[in-house]
Amino acid sequence: MNAADRPVDHPGAAAMPGGELAFDRICHEYATQAGCIEVLRGVSFDVSPGSVTCVVGPSGCGKSTLLGLAAGLITPASGEVRWDRAPVTPGTNLHLGMAFQQPGLFPWMTVHENVAIGLRTRGADRATARRVADEFIATVGLADFRHAYPSQLSGGMAQRVGIARALALRPRLLLMDEPFAAVDAFTRLKLQQEFKALLALHRPTVLFVTHDVSEAILLGDRIVVMSQRPATVLREIPVSREDRNRASAAYARKLAETLECLGVPSDGGSE
Amino acid sequence: MSGASSRGRAAVLRNRLVLPTLGAIVLLAAWQATVTLYSLPIVVLPPPWQVATTLVDLFGTAAFWRSVGVSLYEFAGGYVAGVLLGVVVGLAMGESRTIRAVATPVVESLRFIVPFAWIPLTVLWFGTSLVGKIVLVAYAVFFVMTVATLRAVQNVEPTLTRVATMLGMARWQRAVRVHLRAAAPSIASGARAAAALGWIAVVAAEYIGSSAGLGFMITNAAMSLATGVVIAGMIVIGLIGAAVSALIAWLSRTRLAHR
Amino acid sequence: MTSGTTTVPRWRVVRDRRAAASFWRREPGPLPRLVIAVGAVAIVLAAWWLATRPDGPIPPLFLPPPGDVAEAFVRLLSRPYLGNTLLQHVGASLSIVLGGWLLAGVVGLPLGIAMGWSQRARWIVFPVFQLLRPVPPLAWIPLAIYWFGIGSPARMFVVFIAAVVPWVMNAIQAVYSIDRLLVQAALTLGASDRQILTRVVCRTALPTLVAGARVALGNAWTTLVAAELIAATAGLGYIALNASRTLETGILLVAMAVIGLLGALFSSGMQLVTRLVAPWARDRATP
Numbered sequence: 166m167n168a169a170d171r172p173v174d175h176p177g178a179a180a181m182p183g184g185e186l187a188f189d190r191i192c193h194e195y196a197t198q199a200g201c202i203e204v205l206r207g208v209s210f211d212v213s214p215g216s217v218t219c220v221v222g223p224s225g226c227g228k229s230t231l232l233g234l235a236a237g238l239i240t241p242a243s244g245e246v247r248w249d250r251a252p253v254t255p256g257t258n259l260h261l262g263m264a265f266q267q268p269g270l271f272p273w274m275t276v277h278e279n280v281a282i283g284l285r286t287r288g289a290d291r292a293t294a295r296r297v298a299d300e301f302i303a304t305v306g307l308a309d310f311r312h313a314y315p316s317q318l319s320g321g322m323a324q325r326v327g328i329a330r331a332l333a334l335r336p337r338l339l340l341m342d343e344p345f346a347a348v349d350a351f352t353r354l355k356l357q358q359e360f361k362a363l364l365a366l367h368r369p370t371v372l373f374v375t376h377d378v379s380e381a382i383l384l385g386d387r388i389v390v391m392s393q394r395p396a397t398v399l400r401e402i403p404v405s406r407e408d409r410n411r412a413s414a415a416y417a418r419k420l421a422e423t424l425e426c427l428g429v430p431s432d433g434g435s436e
Numbered sequence: 437m438s439g440a441s442s443r444g445r446a447a448v449l450r451n452r453l454v455l456p457t458l459g460a461i462v463l464l465a466a467w468q469a470t471v472t473l474y475s476l477p478i479v480v481l482p483p484p485w486q487v488a489t490t491l492v493d494l495f496g497t498a499a500f501w502r503s504v505g506v507s508l509y510e511f512a513g514g515y516v517a518g519v520l521l522g523v524v525v526g527l528a529m530g531e532s533r534t535i536r537a538v539a540t541p542v543v544e545s546l547r548f549i550v551p552f553a554w555i556p557l558t559v560l561w562f563g564t565s566l567v568g569k570i571v572l573v574a575y576a577v578f579f580v581m582t583v584a585t586l587r588a589v590q591n592v593e594p595t596l597t598r599v600a601t602m603l604g605m606a607r608w609q610r611a612v613r614v615h616l617r618a619a620a621p622s623i624a625s626g627a628r629a630a631a632a633l634g635w636i637a638v639v640a641a642e643y644i645g646s647s648a649g650l651g652f653m654i655t656n657a658a659m660s661l662a663t664g665v666v667i668a669g670m671i672v673i674g675l676i677g678a679a680v681s682a683l684i685a686w687l688s689r690t691r692l693a694h695r
Numbered sequence: 696m697t698s699g700t701t702t703v704p705r706w707r708v709v710r711d712r713r714a715a716a717s718f719w720r721r722e723p724g725p726l727p728r729l730v731i732a733v734g735a736v737a738i739v740l741a742a743w744w745l746a747t748r749p750d751g752p753i754p755p756l757f758l759p760p761p762g763d764v765a766e767a768f769v770r771l772l773s774r775p776y777l778g779n780t781l782l783q784h785v786g787a788s789l790s791i792v793l794g795g796w797l798l799a800g801v802v803g804l805p806l807g808i809a810m811g812w813s814q815r816a817r818w819i820v821f822p823v824f825q826l827l828r829p830v831p832p833l834a835w836i837p838l839a840i841y842w843f844g845i846g847s848p849a850r851m852f853v854v855f856i857a858a859v860v861p862w863v864m865n866a867i868q869a870v871y872s873i874d875r876l877l878v879q880a881a882l883t884l885g886a887s888d889r890q891i892l893t894r895v896v897c898r899t900a901l902p903t904l905v906a907g908a909r910v911a912l913g914n915a916w917t918t919l920v921a922a923e924l925i926a927a928t929a930g931l932g933y934i935a936l937n938a939s940r941t942l943e944t945g946i947l948l949v950a951m952a953v954i955g956l957l958g959a960l961f962s963s964g965m966q967l968v969t970r971l972v973a974p975w976a977r978d979r980a981t982p
Contacts, residue, residue: 238598256601263602269595273617273692283603334603459822480841541732542739548962549955552921553932556939556947561757636831640921643836644936658837666837674830 183337183370184249184260186212186235191244193230204230206395208244212387215368219381221423222391228374229266232340235372236263248338259287262336264344268323270315270330276302277311280330287334301329304359321348325356332363339364341373345380357383378423382416383409390426400426482664490664491671500653504672507650510566511638511680514573518634519627521574522581523616526623529582530589531611543582551576551637559645569641569649576637577630584626588619624688628681635677759945767945768952776946777937779929785953787929788919791847795854796915800908803859807866807907817867824863832857832918840926850922850930857918858911865907869900905972909965916958931957 191208194201204227212218220228233239234246237253246253248260262283270279277298284294302311305325315323328344345353357380364371364384375381381388381404388402408419424430464484470476471483478486494500529536529543554572562568592615600610616623642651650669657665740761746753747760755763771781779787810817832853839849877899881890923932931950938947 233598236598236602238601257604257606258602259604261602263598265595265598267593267595269593269599271596271599271614271618273620286604286609330603455818455822456826457822458818459824459826462819463823463826537728537731538735541735545736545955548958549951550917550920550958552917552924553935553951553954555921555924556935557944557951560939560942560944560947632831636833639831640833640924643833644924654834654837658840663838663841666841670830670834670838673834677831678829 183215183339183368185214185247186338186370186372187247187250188231188234189245189247191231191234191241191246193227193234193239193242193244203395205241206397208391208396208398210389210398210401212370212372214370216386217364217371217373217384218387218389219373219375219385220389220391221375221378221381221427222396223393223427224376227394227396228391229342232263232342232372232374235338235340236261260336261338261340262331262334263340264324264328264331264342266342266346268315268320268327270323270326272315275312275314276307276318276326279315279326280333283330283334297333298329301333302326304332304363305329305356321352324348328356328360335367335369337369339369339371339373341371341375343375346376353380360384378420378427379411381423382419383411388423390423402426479661479663482667487664487667487671491668494665494668494672503648503650503653504676506566506648507638507642508676510569510641510649511573511635513566514570514575514638515577515631515634517570518574518577519581519630522578522630523585523623525578526582526585527589527611527616529586530615531607536586543579547579547583551579551633552640555637555641555644558641564645564647566648569638569646572641573634573637577634580630580633581623581626584630585619585623588622588626589615591622592618620692621688624684624692627688628684631680631684632677635673635680639673756942756944759948763945764948764952767943768949771934771946771949776934777929781934781949781953784929784931784934785957787847788923788931789957791850791854791922791930792912792915792919795851795919796858796912798851799855799858799911799915800862802855803862803911804866804904807863808870810863811867811870828860832914833921836922836925845926846928849926850919853922853926854915854919858915861907861910861914865903865910869903869907872903873899901972902969905965905969909962909969912961912965913958916961920954 188208188210191205192203193205194203196202208231210218220231222228230239234241235248235253237246237255237258240255248258270276271282274282277295280302281294281298284297285291289297299308299311302308305328307322307325307329310318310322315326318326324344324347328341331339331341345356348356361384373381373384375384378388385404388404390399390402391397392399402419402423404419405415407413407415410416467481467484471481482490525539529539551572554575558568558572562571596614596618597610600614605613638649639651639654642649643655646652650673654666654669654673657663657669743758744761745751747755747758759767768781770776773780775783806820810820835853835856836849839852843849843852919930920932923930924936927933931954935947935950935954938944938950
């Protein structure tokens, strides 16, 4: 993929490298019938430009909320989320692409149309949108299903379309909400490799939420470990290249460290 | 397995063809039996074959088709107006908190005044003209569609809204291209209910204050004791209502289905 | 030191609950809603009053001023109009509606349950049912007038037809919706057929049945109003029609308002019943 392939009018195409995402003392709560549930308390961390930060933590601890905050879909109760040193504006933000936990495909559009619509909305012309959409659909391995409807896809396939849709936007900030969770293990490994390759090509800033610690080690430059609700940052664990080699002792150590932090004993617990 | 599919086909055949025919036969037989057993005069309940011949005769009369045309015209005009207005208002209410807050008390209070209750008022205001019927149908359909659209739009999966925002759609773009489109099947079934209501509203209005149309024709026939025409008219009313409903169902299935 | 912490007030937190991107889709609190509702009604009343002033654009025959309508209301309460006071007319309407509705339930509920339970019954009755259904209940009115003359029986007949359909259809649906597993569980526990019917079937099917009753009542009320316009000697529709013919628009509007009020009462009444009888059910009725 070279410069000529980028959608010409694509607003994000101008400054391709990722920017800095910063969470500054974020507190957030949800109001429910039972009262206010505090979800995040004093969460602060930065994601440096072009790096991949993986967030791991127990389910329900507010990892998805972090993504919503970063996208401007949610406004924090207190604290600030900053992108490129400026506070994130609520509502539409064109610098980012997001893959949600539910694929969220438009059921009345084909796979191809679903991927292309984002490009069209952001100003790409029809031909370019079509070409880029085809490219990314092929990347996630669904070229044969370009004209299928979401109801005809399995959950994992729909999820992949969602990922293709986010990636096709060539965003400077990529937000991923457990995108490979619903896929079988083998496909997940394949997708992880492809994802890494894509990231290597144009280095967006990535905030990646996952429950799979080994996936976090494989994909992330850094792991942020979150606590139970109300969530705070327990630890930020850097990941180096040696750690990614699954056969290495470094990997085992990194895995153990992260699991320990999450409260999972690394010796498998009592038998 | 051929056994399963032939069983399936037999079931479909049974449901679509055999049972309705059986039902029709039972109905006609009961009808004829009632007439003969109680020696009912034709004025009270004509036998089936007589109604059938009346129906055929009617189909050959220009006046009949004119009446049907008038009624359909009144219905179509009011229906289209009511659907368009209702969807627009319902969508606006779904999208904007302010509009919803302001419009809800008005909609809720007027909604309960049954459409038929407006007939005397429309007769007062518009006389027996076509316009009155069109307004009545539009009114009835409007409220059904507004409520249906509002509910459908509010029930759109929240993820789709987030996706649309993320992709960069502006607020009203999102409202029309995503919310409205996602809510379309529900809105369409509301449209079917609205069609049934609108059609019967036309007929009822014509019973009461009209100088043309199917309802008027039936009222006239009733006054001249032509019971055969009355029953034939009922059948035609039912047929047209069913046809309109089926048309809308077909349209929504082929155009709007999420496939 | 980074730029200061922005503390966001509580009402914004409550707004964020939906996590929907658009600010405009969030609900105002109950107090603002009440204020707006009252305000909207007040504005409508004011516009009405302004438009119907003696020198205003709308002639009183067309739309009387609010004062006249209030007067007509009071008058109807005390003095008989067309033979009955307002309350008596309301009573006449109510008796037909409720009578027809209950009768439809008495006939339709067992019929529907039988049709849902036994395939034989369904094969025989259902096709006839489906054939008669497209004919709207109102279309039966001229025939009903023939058979019963103008008066209560004709209206009751039409209301019955209108109400019986939802009773039957929902009863069938209710029986269908019974989870077979529950029935089997009851069987293994030694329940008889009759016990299964009353305990398992009725309990789980109750919400759908109540929903059917709701729709039936709505249909009955709608049809009654129309029937009273055509074939009545008393009742709200009768008043309305006569008032329109004698150009007593005030009375007409009172009748319409009372019709709307009763409709609203029926609707909330049925909602209350639903919540009492089957509080675990969500609203499954199509209005």
